[in-house]
Each structure stands twice: as structure tokens, then as C-alpha cells.
Amino acid sequence: MTQSRLFTKAIERPRNQVPPFKSQLLKWVGNKQRFAHEIISYFPADFGTYYEPFLGTGAVLATLAPEKAVGSDVLEPLVQIFQTLLDDPRKLLRWYETRWTDFQKDRNATYRKIQARYSKKANAADLVFLSRSCYGGVIRFRKDGYISTPIGVHAPISPASMKMRVDLWRERLAGATFVHSDFEATIDLAQEGDVVYCDPPYYDTQSILYGAQSFSLERLYKAISSAKARGAYIALSIDGHKKSGTKACDIPLPEDGLFERALAVNCGRSMLKRFQMEGKSLESEVVSDRLLLSWS
Numbered sequence: 001m002t003q004s005r006l007f008t009k010a011i012e013r014p015r016n017q018v019p020p021f022k023s024q025l026l027k028w029v030g031n032k033q034r035f036a037h038e039i040i041s042y043f044p045a046d047f048g049t050y051y052e053p054f055l056g057t058g059a060v061l062a063t064l065a066p067e068k069a070v071g072s073d074v075l076e077p078l079v080q081i082f083q084t085l086l087d088d089p090r091k092l093l094r095w096y097e098t099r100w101t102d103f104q105k106d107r108n109a110t111y112r113k114i115q116a117r118y119s120k121k122a123n124a125a126d127l128v129f130l131s132r133s134c135y136g137g138v139i140r141f142r143k144d145g146y147i148s149t150p151i152g153v154h155a156p157i158s159p160a161s162m163k164m165r166v167d168l169w170r171e172r173l174a175g176a177t178f179v180h181s182d183f184e185a186t187i188d189l190a191q192e193g194d195v196v197y198c199d200p201p202y203y204d205t206q207s208i209l210y211g212a213q214s215f216s217l218e219r220l221y222k223a224i225s226s227a228k229a230r231g232a233y234i235a236l237s238i239d240g241h242k243k244s245g246t247k248a249c250d251i252p253l254p255e256d257g258l259f260e261r262a263l264a265v266n267c268g269r270s271m272l273k274r275f276q277m278e279g280k281s282l283e284s285e286v287v288s289d290r291l292l293l294s295w296s
């Protein structure tokens with residue numbers, strides 16, 4: 001598929017304007033919190049159910065705050081965090097507060113204990129606190145599921161701040177259902193007039209960041225193609241790590257005609273690179289994601 005084919009002029013139709021939503025629930029490097037409103041601005045103004053099959057921290061879903069939605073992910077503890085947020089918010093707050101209180105007494109020992117416990121058995125309660133207290137929110141998974149990120153230098157948010165976030169997020173996610181599932185099963189649910197937003201893990205860096213899951217681009221394009229044929233609108237983020245904008249994005253694009261538009265979403269400087277380069281200059285590192293749309 002050629003770029004000129006993708007960058008054809010779009011038909012003007014009402015778009016979805018929502019204000020930025022800055023209050024993160026989970027701290028997780030690479031999430032779309034800061035750009036979610038820009039991504040959403042390209043969605044149609046009217047749609048049925050919203051599907052997000054690579055939910056991650058739920059940044060786009062929470063910014064959109066749709067009437068009806070399904071959010072899913074293969075990382076089960078992540079999904080359990082959102083299920084608990086809706087079903088039993090006080091439990092979620094208790095999880096956070098007990099760990100935060102221990103952390104005030106001995107930060108290093110508490111962090112190590114939580115890290116070891118999560119690694120023994122992945123669980124939502126520990127993951128919430130790890131995401132808020134690890135270094136830079138860079139949750140890195142080893143292949144065996146162990147979270148290898150060291151403790152952060154910052155003070156994790158207070159239980160009061162967590163409560164404020166839980167209340168806000170609950171309101172915004174009231175129309176959503178959360179499912180532990182592979183992306184294909186979720187995309188298969190989308191019907192005519194529904195929106196599906198996909199933000200998959202393309203690179204090794206991302207499978208380290210979100211756990212070692214199997215992901216196949218070919219399988220994704222197939223599922224998107226079927227959903228498009230049923231009349232759903234599909235938007236796909238392509239992670240565009242570029243050096244000074246010179247290195248072309250090397251993700252293989254799908255068959256001609258699957259996507260009708262490509263847009264650049266500027267993601268500023270790469271936080272992940274900043275972490276990896278440990279303070280060395282980042283002058284040449286600008287990240288610009290592409291957003292492919294299945295409609296014009």
C-alpha cells in the first residue's frame with residue numbers, strides 16, 4: 001500500500017471532540033494518556049459500542065468515556081484491576097493503601113516484598129502498587145513474568161490521590177465491561193457502526209513492557225478486515241519510533257485497501273528511550289505514532 005494512497009483527502013464528517021483527560025490511574029510508560037484526545041478526535045461522532053482489545057492502562061477508553069464499551073487485554077491482572085474498579089472500588093483502595101502504608105515505613109523492603117510476591121503469582125493488587133512505585137512507571141517483564149524494574153525515586157501518590165482517581169475513572173468507565181481475552185475474540189464482537197481502537201505491542205520493547213505475550217500482525221489484520229466487512233470503524237495505532245524523523249517505520253502494512261487514511265500523532269520525546277539512555281541526550285529521539293483508519 002503506498003503512502004499517497006493512504007493520505008488521500010478525507011470526507012469531512014463530524015468528529016469526536018473530547019477534552020484531554022490527564023489523571024492517570026496506573027503509571028505506565030508508553031501509555032496513550034497524553035495523546036488520547038487527539039486519537040479520539042479522528043473517531044466518528046456517532047458510533048455504537050466502543051471496543052478496545054489492547055486495553056493496557058485504559059487511557060483512551062477513559063478519555064472517551066463512552067456509553068457502551070468492552071475493554072480487554074491478555075494480561076489478566078490488568079483486567080482484574082479494571083473489574084475491581086467497577087465492582088468493588090473500596091477493595092482496590094484497600095489494596096493500594098495497605099501497600100502504601102508499609103512503604104512509608106520501609107520503602108525498599110516493601111517494594112522488594114511486593115515485587116517478589118507478584119513474580120511468584122501475578123495479581124492485580126500488587127500490580128497497581130508496582131505501577132505507581134516502580135522507576136519511571138517502566139514496568140518491565142522478564143520472559144518468566146518477573147517484574148524487573150527497580151524502585152522509583154519518586155513518592156508514590158497518596159491513598160487520597162488514588163481515591164480521587166478511582167472516583168473519576170469509575171464515572172468515566174461506567175458503561176464499560178472488562179474481559180480477559182485475546183484481541184481476536186474482542187474484535188470479532190464488533191458490528192456495523194461500532195468503533196474498535198487497536199494499540200498492539202509491535203516491538204520487543206513492548207512485549208518486555210507489557211509481558212511476554214504472543215502477538216501476530218497477520219492475525220490482527222485478518223480480524224480487522226472481517227470487522228471492516230461487517231461495517232465497524234477500526235483505528236490502529238502504529239508505534240513509530242523514529243530517529244530525527246529519518247528512520248522509516250518498518251511495520252509491514254496490510255493489504256491495499258484495508259486502511260483508508262493515515263494520520264501522524266505526535267508523541268513528543270520517547271520516555272522509554274530516556275530511561276534506556278540514562279540521561280544521555282535525546283535531541284534526536286522524537287516519537288511520532290501513526291494512526292490508520294479503516295474509513296475515509
Ligand SMILES: C[S@@+](CC[C@H](N)C(=O)[O-])C[C@H]1O[C@@H](n2cnc3c(N)ncnc32)[C@H](O)[C@@H]1O
Nearest residue numbers: 031032054056057059074075182183199210213
Ligand atoms: C501498547 S499496550 C496498550 C497501551 C494502551 N493503549 C494504553 O494507553 O495504556 C499493548 C497491550 O496489548 C496487550 N496484549 C499483548 N498481546 C495481546 C493479545 N494477543 N491480545 C490482547 N492483548 C494483548 C498487552 O498486555 C498490553 O496491555
